[in-house]
Amino acid sequence: MSTLSATLLDGRPLAARLRADVAALVQSLAPHQPAPPTLATLLVGENSGGAAYVGQIARRCAEVGVRHLARHLVPPTTDHALCAEIQQLAHDPSVHAILLQHPVPAPLDRRAAFEAIPLAKDVDAVSSAALGRVILGLPAWLPNTPAGILRLLDAYGITLEGLHAVVLGRSPILGRPMASLLINRHATVTLCHSHTRNLDELVRAADLVIAAVGRPRFVQGSWLKPGAIVIDAGYNPGHVGDVDFQAACLRAAAITPVPGGVGPLTIAVLLEQTVRAAAQQLGVTLPC
Numbered sequence: 001m002s003t004l005s006a007t008l009l010d011g012r013p014l015a016a017r018l019r020a021d022v023a024a025l026v027q028s029l030a031p032h033q034p035a036p037p038t039l040a041t042l043l044v045g046e047n048s049g050g051a052a053y054v055g056q057i058a059r060r061c062a063e064v065g066v067r068h069l070a071r072h073l074v075p076p077t078t079d080h081a082l083c084a085e086i087q088q089l090a091h092d093p094s095v096h097a098i099l100l101q102h103p104v105p106a107p108l109d110r111r112a113a114f115e116a117i118p119l120a121k122d123v124d125a126v127s128s129a130a131l132g133r134v135i136l137g138l139p140a141w142l143p144n145t146p147a148g149i150l151r152l153l154d155a156y157g158i159t160l161e162g163l164h165a166v167v168l169g170r171s172p173i174l175g176r177p178m179a180s181l182l183i184n185r186h187a188t189v190t191l192c193h194s195h196t197r198n199l200d201e202l203v204r205a206a207d208l209v210i211a212a213v214g215r216p217r218f219v220q221g222s223w224l225k226p227g228a229i230v231i232d233a234g235y236n237p238g239h240v241g242d243v244d245f246q247a248a249c250l251r252a253a254a255i256t257p258v259p260g261g262v263g264p265l266t267i268a269v270l271l272e273q274t275v276r277a278a279a280q281q282l283g284v285t286l287p288c
């Protein structure tokens with residue numbers, strides 16, 4: 001009988017360390033600014049998943065000393081009302097970071113809403129200006145989930161240079177910036193999507209697989225090259241990832257669990273970037 005031999009890439013202890021570092025950064029900022037760094041989240045419509053995520057953000061903000069300002073636009077709402085809300089947050093000097101929870105329900109213009117977030121407060125890199133800077137490797141706040149994945153790979157000493165990475169999913173918040181961050185770290189990247197042919201063959205050639213498709217247990221264990229590193233960014237109902245975890249463990253050298261892999265790092269990166277954005281807006285230099 002086969003045994004599970006893959007190393008578990010556990011995001012929880014790393015995220016806890018990162019949150020402790022963020023709490024220390026908040027303390028370093030305090031002498032310069034009595035009001036705490038502030039993250040505004042904006043939820044649009046009835047979205048139970050989004051509301052739960054905002055609840056988690058609120059809890060983590062309280063733990064590290066970040067002020068959380070929760071805004072919720074209830075339907076019916078308009079593009080004008082949504083952009084006005086974002087612009088009000090953009091012009092409020094006591095708000096340092098803005099996170100617009102997605103999905104923004106149709107028929108609202110999600111892209112227009114993202115574009116209303118100014119670069120300095122765009123801590124998830126959702127505007128085209130921020131994403132362009134990420135792609136070019138210029139200084140910018142990074143999209144939280146891809147940045148968290150890089151933190152995890154780095155923490156486990158995985159060298160990206162020269163690896164063949166296959167990224168499944170090309171969304172602007174996850175797959176697409178993930179591919180760019182990997183290219184900027186000198187990996188060779190194949191970016192796949194719903195029109196990709198022979199997906200299993202492409203995955204079989206990968207040293208590193210990043211799954212971000214939003215389909216439960218989509219990536220089969222048999223698709224993996226023995227010894228591959230597998231990052232499962234997926235989070236589907238029932239706390240199930242995008243990779244068939246049990247089968248993948250039989251072939252992968254290392255794999256993230258769901259939950260407990262990528263997810264905890266996403267919020268930790270969001271908190272860190274919020275505090276650094278506050279410092280930048282206040283002209284304070286924080287330790288790296």
Ligand code: NAP
Pocket residue numbers: 145168169170171172173174175192193194195196199212213214215233234235236242262263266
């Ligand atoms: P999304 O916007 O729905 O994008 C899904 C991507 O997967 C699209 O690019 C789509 O291709 C591709 N895709 C769908 N079916 C496919 C198939 N059969 N073969 C190949 N590609 C396929 O989703 P997302 O927002 O990027 O999220 C992806 C997953 O990550 C979800 O499970 C989500 O819950 C999870 N997530 C986790 C975190 C975290 O913190 N852990 C954060 C964000 C998202 P097309 O472009 O061709 O449609």
